[in-house]
Amino acid sequence: MESKVKGAPAKLHIRKGDTVKVISGNAKGETGVVKQVLVGKLRATVENVNMITKHIKPNAQNPQGSIEKREGAIHISNLMVVDPKTGEAAKTGRKANDKGKLQRFSKKSGNFI
Incomplete structure (x- = not known):
């Protein structure tokens, strides 16, 4: 398995479904379950951690538009797997x-x- 990022490892230490702890950044100390791993970008999305505000443009289904909270991606070097x-x-x-x-x-x- 080749990675798209130059110098990136072929396998990552984190997988979808792992419980992880954030070791640095704004969300330091928080724990959560990995929802998605973006292998090409070396990032992961963790449930209820690093929440960001996303502005949704108005469209036919939602003419008002909206503002929603969602998880932002965190670099995998800032995550450690929690021993079960x-x-x-x-x-x-x-x-x-x-x-x-x-x-x-x-x-x-x-x-x-």
């Missing part, structure tokens, strides 16, 4: 499981994620 066993943010690595398939694990506790 301990509940703390931890670095991840990859090692073979019993069947020989590479699987992510927490470097802090050694448990598979």
Whole structure:
């Protein structure tokens, strides 16, 4: 799998559905579930974190237009996966499981994620 960004890793440490903690930026310290990973831009959208205001232009279905709140994308370097066993943010690595398939694990506790 090739990445569109020059110098980007082929695989990312975050996947859709992971619980992550924001480690820097305006939303520092907040946790949430990853809704979407934008691999080409190295960003992720996290549920109820980094909320932005989006102005919607008027159209036939919505003649008034509107203002809505939605999640903004956060760079993946500012996110850490939360270990499901301990509940703390931890670095991840990859090692073979019993069947020989590479699987992510927490470097802090050694448990598979």
